[in-house]
Amino acid sequence: MIDFRKVNAALSAELVVPDWLPNGTRRGAEWVTTNPTRNDKNAGSFSVKLTTGQWCDFVTKESGGDLVGLYAYIKGLTQVEAARALIQQHAITDYQQGTGQQPAEQAQSKNVLPIDENKPQPVFPVPDDAPPLENFKHWKFGEASRVWQYFTKEGKLLCHIARYDVQPRKQIVPWSWAFDPKQKKHRWANVGFSGSKPRPLYGLQKLNDFPDHDILIVEGEKAADAAQEIMGDSCLVLSWMGGTAAADKVKLDALKGRRRVFLWPDFDSQREKTAEGEGPLLPIHKQPGAAAMLAISARLRGLVDDAGIRVVNYRLGEKQDGWDLADGQAEGITRNEVLEMLAQRSQDPRAFAMGEAPAQDEGQEDGSQESDAVPLNVAVNPFGFPDRGEKGPQDTIENMAYMLSEYGIQARYNVIAKDIEISIPGKRFSQDNHTENCFSTIESLCARNSMSRANVRGYIIALADDNSYNPAAEWIDSKPWDGVDRITALAASTDARHPELALSLLRKWMVGAVACVYEHEGFAMQGAIVLQGAQGLGKTTWIMSLANDNRALIKEGAEINTDKQDTIKQAVSYWLVELGELEATFSKSDIGTLRNFITRKVDEMRLPYAKAASKFPRRTAFAASVNDKAYLRDEQGNRRYWTIECGDGFQAFHGVDMQQAWAQAKQLYLAGEQHSLTREENAALAEHNLAFTEQNPIDELIGGHFDWAAPGQYRHTATEVAVMIGYTKPTQKETKAAAASLRKYTGKDPYKYGGRLVFEVPPTSHKSTQNYNDNDDRPI
Incomplete structure (x- = not known):
């Protein structure tokens, strides 16, 4: 008994419907056309769903639910007649119901066991101990005219495919080693790859021996054998099991990474079928073989580079309908002629699908190449x-x-x-x-x-x-370091007053900036390089030259206000950022907050197109330039500003190859060089930065009020010290400044004594008129 569900499952509506109804067009997931069974001139009155095979005539209200029913309706057949015709046309082997009587004619052959209604289950690949199959005589079709073997990529036999030249149509039948549940044993049976099972490639076993060869895929095993004989070792010729109806089921993963794959369809010249008979020739991309190759080309995307997938075009009617390379071999076609056709006629599948003629020379007069992209005004395959x-x-x-x-x-x-x-x-x-x-x-x-x-x-x-992608990494890696030291030359171009410190600061800053590029989780810089010097030296020009070959990586004159997210987003969207007018930046932001921002490892913010805030690894290194010498105000955080005092010989246009300088810094980073300052370098920087630290009046008064050469003898709070130097009612800011100065002069933090935070201070350096509290000024 025929199982109509199995027959329907073996058919692809995407392939057979356009063949049965060639006058139609695709609209989304439907094929719309006229009804070929009546005098219908309204395109779209008849529709078929390409996903299910459901069909309907919206005028006569006739409809059906599957492809067998559609074929029966179009051809004027019964359901059984339609199913039998489709089984023969598409070589469907898995079509019988699981129960029922065996056809009587099955028992007529003594050479081959009949296919059991309980369906033998194929075993792939064939076990090594299975007996070879030598007799391919079929119980109904007789002797086989040709037999082909399918193998795995490793050379294991999968199954045999036999051809039987019977009328009215040739039959292709599989022979597989299978387990027969009824006979409870293994045997050779007419079962194979059916239903939704991926179809194997014919010639798969040749791939390992020729890993670099181009691939040519043709229709049918006969054409594949003929083409391989023609081409010799010029390329590997493959086909697939099941013909055009199974083109969307071919297993192609073995072709992953191949340089080029050519798809050679049969040169079909079929015509549109109308109620009056045959109409004009179908467009080439709607011919059965061409449609199958387009389906295969789509499945090759991602396995083979797009530029390497090519379909061989042809002129409709130039050969007899269905001409292939087996016919070409019979006509005496040569390898050079085939190679010439591949060179001149092969084209991108998308151009082929749109019916464009193959280009003889894809180059333009100016040497450019046309894009292979699908135009934006048409749908994709x-x-x-x-x-x-x-x-x-x-x-x-x-x-x-x-x-x-x-x-x-x-x-x-x-x-x-x-x-x-x-x-x-x-x-x-x-x-x-x-x-x-x-x-x-x-x-x-x-x-x-x-x-x-x-x-x-x-x-x-x-x-x-x-x-x-990381454009900074791409630029740094664009050329390997040639071994020439350029960081020393770059430091020398600043004409620094303290050259050794300047070189050390610049070298470590550049190593840290490289770490920002290559550390996946982000990187916390230890400081910002600051060029201090007279106005007009070209300090900003020097900073911008650090990425002179790629200005998209560097931001000039960024002003950061830590209370405004837009300024933060702008600042951290570059690899290198010059803080513009550093003095103004200090005045607009809390100095402590700014110091912490510069050394942050992760930034949290919401991008314009995002629904929520995200955390972004820090990939930014900061630099700055200042004119005023006393630009530092936050003594506690001054170690975050790596000051280079520039001399009169400063060279804004230093001529150093910065790509190579950064490549050198990367090699230092890979070698494990530290980006942070040592204890000795931090001490040297702190002493160095004193010359650039703004002196506030409170600091000067405290410095002159006490004899700092003497040991600490008295306990005072910062507020009390502010009163002592003349601030009758000190504000919180003035008290804080006094505390900072006391930390600097005593070298210690305050401690609790009698419920108060006090500093140990020496006697005054002059006779004081201030009245002291006995508990405050008694000797320690």
Whole structure:
């Protein structure tokens, strides 16, 4: 008994419906056309779902639920007649129900065991101890005219495929080693790869021996054998099991990484079928062999580089219908003639699908190359969507990735700029609205391809993140370091008053800046390099030259206000940032907060297109330039500002190859050189920075009021000391300044005594008129 569900499952509506109804067109997941069984001139009155095979005539209200019923309706057959015809046409072997009587004619052959109704289960590959099959006589079709063997990539036999030249149509039948549940033993039986099982490639065993050869895929084992004889060792020729009806089920993963794959369809010249008979020739991309090769090309995407997938085009009617390379071999075609056809006629599958003629020379007069991307005003090849549902492409990130790839759209995440960069071929948007216009264009393309637009932004963000890149790393790595020391030359260009300290600070700062680039989790810089010198030296020019070959990596004149997120986002969106007008930056931000910001390892903020705030690894190193010598105000945090005092011989245009200087710094980083200062270097920096620290009046008064050469003899709070030097009612800011000065002069922090925080201070350096509390001024 025929199981109609199995017959339907073995057919692909995507392939057979356009063949049965060639006058139609695809709209989303449906094939719309006229009804060939009546005088119908209204295209669209008859529709077939390409996902299920359901069909309906909206005028006569006739309808059906599957492909067998559709074929029966079109051809005027009964359901059984239609099923039998499809079984023969598509060599369907797995079509019988699980129960019922054996056909009487099965027992007529004594040479081969009949196929049991309980369906033997094939075993792949054939075990080594299985007896070889020598007799391929079929119980119904007789002797086989040809037999082909399918192997695994490792050379293990999978099964045999036999051809039987019977009328009215040749039959292709599999022979596999199988377990017969009824006879409870293994035997050779006419079962194979059926239903949704992936179909193997014919010639798979040749791949390991020729890993670098180009691949030529043709229709049918006979054509593959003939083509291989013609081509010799010029390429490997493959085919697949099941013919055009199984083109969307071919297992192609063994071709991953191949440089080029050529797809050679049979040169079909079939005509449209109308109620009056045969109509004009079908367009080439709707010919059965061409449609099958397009389905295979879509499945090759991601396995083979796009530029390496080529389909051989031909002129309709130039050969007899169905001409292939087996016919060419019979005609005496040579290897050079085939190679010439591959060179001149092969083209990108997307151009082939749109019916474009193959280009003889894809180069332009100016030497440029045309894009292989699908134009934005047409839909992509629907066979290529990896996840297809009943209503078209499903709402998956894999489908989004396929569609973007087809249109040549690239989404990348710049880890330095912390931004998504989208490029769409042929589109030039204003800088102000670039990202929003890109999202809108992609949403429009989703609608054109029957895809949901609900998750476009989320999918683009995820795909861009998978395609992250680091422009700073790309620049540094663009050329290896040649071994010449350029960091010393760069430090010398500042004409520093203290050259050894300047070289040490610059070298460690550059190693830390490199760590910002290559540390995956972010990197906390220990300080910002600061150039101090007279106005007009060109200090900003020198800082900007640190990335002179790639100005997109460096920001000039950034003003940071730690209370405003937009200034922070702007500052950390570059690798190198010059803090503009450092004195002004100090006045706008809390000095302690700014100090902590410069040395932060992670930044938390919300990007414009994001739904929530995210944490971003710090990839920014800061530099600054100042004119005033006394620019430092926060003595406790002065060690975060690595000051280089520039001399009159300062060279803004130093001529140092900065790509090579950074490549040198990277080698130091890889060798484990420390980016932080040693204890001795920190002490030297602290003493050095005293010359650049602003002296406040309280500090000067405290310095002159006490005899700091004498030991501490009295206990006083910071407030009391402020009163002693003349501040009758000191403010909190003045008290804080007094405490900072006392820490500096005593070298100690205050401690609790009698419920108060006190410092130990020496006697005054002059006769004081201040009245003292006995508990405060008694000797320690």
